[in-house]
Amino acid sequence: MTVTAGEAALSTRSLRVGYEQRVVCEGVDLRIERGSYTAIIGPNACGKSTLLRAMARVLPAMSGSVLLDGTDIRTVPTRRLATRLGLLPQTSLAPDGIRVADLVARGRYPHQGMFDRWSATDETAVVAALEATGTADLAGRLVDELSGGQRQRVWVAMALAQETPVLLLDEPTTFLDITHQYGLLELFERLRSELDRTVVVVLHDLNQAARFADHLVVMRDGAVVAAGPPGEVLTAELVEEVYDLPCRVMPDPETGAPLVIPRAAVGVR
Numbered sequence: 465m466t467v468t469a470g471e472a473a474l475s476t477r478s479l480r481v482g483y484e485q486r487v488v489c490e491g492v493d494l495r496i497e498r499g500s501y502t503a504i505i506g507p508n509a510c511g512k513s514t515l516l517r518a519m520a521r522v523l524p525a526m527s528g529s530v531l532l533d534g535t536d537i538r539t540v541p542t543r544r545l546a547t548r549l550g551l552l553p554q555t556s557l558a559p560d561g562i563r564v565a566d567l568v569a570r571g572r573y574p575h576q577g578m579f580d581r582w583s584a585t586d587e588t589a590v591v592a593a594l595e596a597t598g599t600a601d602l603a604g605r606l607v608d609e610l611s612g613g614q615r616q617r618v619w620v621a622m623a624l625a626q627e628t629p630v631l632l633l634d635e636p637t638t639f640l641d642i643t644h645q646y647g648l649l650e651l652f653e654r655l656r657s658e659l660d661r662t663v664v665v666v667l668h669d670l671n672q673a674a675r676f677a678d679h680l681v682v683m684r685d686g687a688v689v690a691a692g693p694p695g696e697v698l699t700a701e702l703v704e705e706v707y708d709l710p711c712r713v714m715p716d717p718e719t720g721a722p723l724v725i726p727r728a729a730v731g732v733r
Contacts, residue, residue: 471534473498473630473662474519474549479528481518487526488514489686496630496679501656502664503673506683507707512666513554513634515683519664520551520632532630546574550628554635556619558607564618565603568593571625593624596651598644612639620648624655631655633665637672645669649676674698674721682706698722 474496482488489511496502504512517523519530521537530537532549540548550571558567571593572586594600597617607615616639623631633652637645653676655661667673673680674694682690682697684706690697700713703724716723 471498472496472531473500473533474664475531476515476519477529477531479515479518479530480526481514481523481528482526483514483523487686489518492528492686492688494681494688494691496662496664498629498662499656499660500662500679501653501677502662502679502681503677504664504666504681504683505668505670505673510683511686512683514686516551516632516634516664516666517553520549521545522551522553543574546626546628548628549630550623550626550632552619552623552631552633552636554638558615560608562607563603564599564605564607564610564621565590565594567607567618568599568603568621568625571622571627574626589625589627593621596624597621598647613641613644616640617644617648629660630662631664633663635666635668637667637669645672652676670698670703670724671716671721674723675716675719694722698724700724 472495476492476494479492480487480490492515504515506512514523518525521530532540537545569586569590572589575586594603597620599614599617599621602610602614602618607618610618616636620636623633636648640648649672652663652665656663677694680691680694680697681688682702689706690702698713700711703709703711703713710727712725712727713722714725
């Protein structure tokens with residue numbers, strides 16, 4: 465796959481995707497710039513995860529296309545695609561009896577040929593992924609024995625070990641306490657800034673999305689209603705329109721990013 469200067473890392477053109485006869489996302493045109501940190505936000509069932517799965521070719525497009533470095537992903541061989549684009553889904557199942565280090569090592573499979581042996585490069589990638597996610601001390605543990613938060617960090621480590629230029633993560637902070645939530649989101653920022661990775665993450669927390677991402681994609685009813693820098697996109701008017709949530713938006717005193725503060729007496733309508 466040839467990477468052309470100026471080409472988006474990942475983009476969609478008139479993308480239509482869903483399940484069997486049910487259309488979830490319709491006519492999505494999206495551009496993810498190389499080296500960006502994009503957060504996809506929106507209310508429940510708006511199509512965020514469906515869009516992410518389509519961009520990873522887990523869910524085939526009904527029509528339209530997904531382009532990776534300008535190439536339609538339908539034309540890219542599976543192993544080659546897995547060296548360029550990684551996905552961490554919402555839920556993953558580990559084989560019974562597998563240890564943490566062995567699970568993380570599975571992230572190296574796309575980089576190995578049928579007759580290739582485990583290399584020093586593979587070992588370095590796994591060790592770095594374990595250390596980055598704070599799971600090195602769990603390497604010898606059975607995945608089945610871990611807490612939900614520990615397992616989530618191990619799955620993130622496996623995705624990091626894959627060492628893809630583009631990393632898609634579907635609600636990666638689920639099951640994590642607030643310290644580990646912020647730790648992971650900061651890790652993704654370091655991947656972007658220090659290793660020039662392109663990170664796309666589905667998040668529910670608007671303030672976390674605005675704090676860490678440099679590009680927001682806001683979805684509602686299967687369509688993208690706004691996209692751009694958090695300071696331009698995340699307004700009180702947009703939040704009320706998309707989430708039906710009256711709020712104030714002001715600068716975060718720590719970062720200057722937009723901070724969403726719901727108004728009093730907010731409930732589910």
